[in-house]
Amino acid sequence: MRAIQITEFGGPEVLRLTELPEPAPQPGRLLIDVDSAGVNYADTHTVENSYLAASSLPMVPGAEVVGRTADGRRVVALTDNGGYAEKALAAEHLAHDVPDGVADGQALALVIQGVTAWxxxxxxxxxxxxxxxxxxxxxxxxxxxxxxxxxxxxxxxxxxxxxxxxxxxxxxxxxxxxxxxxxxxxxxxxxxxxxxxxxxxxxxxxxxxxxxxxxxxxxxxxxxxxxxxxxxxxxxxxxxxxxxxxxxxxxxxxxxxxCLGRPGMYHEPLDELLAMTADGRLRPLIGAVHPLSEAARAHEDLRARRTTGKLVLDVRA
CATH class of the missing domain: 3.40.50.720 (NAD(P)-binding Rossmann-like Domain)
Incomplete structure (x- = not known):
């Protein structure tokens, strides 16, 4: 599968497109065919190993994806890294069904940044x-x-x-x-x-x-x-x-x-945010959509404060 991998810590220049084996299914984890992956400012810290949790190499960055499970569910999910790839694993309890009327980019804007704002x-x-x-x-x-x-x-x-x-x-x-x-x-x-x-x-x-x-x-x-x-x-x-x-x-x-392991602190706010988006009360902004191969450019723009709203990687492009 195509994925963005880093083999050394640093700035956007360490993000490289490569071919990797698909992740193997695991008990309690969903294998997701990724349509889009979200880019967050925290990813820039993860890539240079300056975030709250230490990173390890080699690594596929990316903490949020939207795509399809093997049984056809359309979900948005948090990942333990691995999101900048055509397939990703996510813990079952961190996957959330996306309702009709909410676009991929909107769902990605809500799963970390929306729940954080809430x-x-x-x-x-x-x-x-x-x-x-x-x-x-x-x-x-x-x-x-x-x-x-x-x-x-x-x-x-x-x-x-x-x-x-x-x-x-x-x-x-x-x-x-x-x-x-x-x-x-x-x-x-x-x-x-x-x-x-x-x-x-x-x-x-x-x-x-x-x-x-x-x-x-x-x-x-x-x-x-x-x-x-x-x-x-x-x-x-x-x-x-x-x-x-x-x-x-x-x-x-x-x-x-x-919040992720505490009752009422993840799915419930996300449900509210998705409902507000579906009925038009909340407008998640999609700042830019880049193909997977341009992950480094997305990081450059984010660090240079050239962006607005949510940055998205189109993994299919």
Whole structure:
């Protein structure tokens, strides 16, 4: 079968198309004929071995696929890597049927990024009716869904950040009340100004470094900052307890992996998101579809912040 394999850690240049044996069926795991595979920012960390879980070589990257099982089910599934290939194995409990009316790319946008956005707002930030929420990288895969879900869940004011005018315009189109420049210089002031001069109740943060620091400074008393990424690859300033206690602020970390074995934390949010997509209340954005052979280009674009929405590899192309 055709697959993207890495035999050394590094940047997009280590992603190479090759021929590999098909994975052998295993008890408790589904063999899926892959139609499309999703590309996530976390994949760029996995390929360079800088993610939360250590990688091992050789490896076929890719944590999400959509395709058909041997008995004809159309499923979207999480994989333990191996997704950038014509066939992939997935644990049975991590495969979810895709309803009619939801396209492959939409299903891929929801299985990691959609469920992540749901948990950022519901489980971690515990967003209450009327509260303000900042969504960083609001034109990206998770951010574009978080903007829409925040409005659906009753946010009083959704403040989007993005790096370009085009991305900020997209965030406004998706329902953000205001969109500001994402650069860290004077970011705290811009966030407070965007909230009518008041500090904010919640921030969804995936950049790290000075953006994290500026976001923490923008929190109101009892505000929550949810950290779910480290895209800048720069650590923030260490947090002393007094910095949190002094304004009754919280910093909450989130990693989707901790939801997968817990009842009610994977299939149930995904069911809700798929239903919202099927009836038009939620619009997962498909940023670009690349053939499997262009996986390196997808990673390059993602790391260079040239993308919006969900990146998809068409494995059949």
């Amino acid at each position: 948990h950022l707002l519901r489980t971690c930030a515990r967003l209450a009716e009327g509260e303000s929420v900042v969504v960083h990288a609001a034109a990206g895969g998770t951010g574009s869904l978080a903007v829409q879900l925040a409005k659906e869940f009753g946010a009083g004011r959704v403040i989007a950040t993005a790096s370009t005018e085009e991305k900020r315009a997209l965030a406004l189109e998706l329902g953000a009340d205001v969109a500001v420049d994402a650069s860290p210089e004077d970011l705290t002031d811009r966030l407070v100004e965007a909230n009518g001069g008041r500090k904010v109740d919640a921030v969804l943060e995936m950049t790290g470094g000075p953006v994290f620091d500026a976001s923490l400074a923008a929190l109101a008393p009892f505000g929550r900052l949810v950290a779910y990424g480290m895209a800048s690859r720069v650590p923030p300033t260490p947090i002393e307890p007094a910095r949190l206690m002094g304004r009754s602020r919280s910093v909450i970390g989130f990693w989707l992996a901790h």
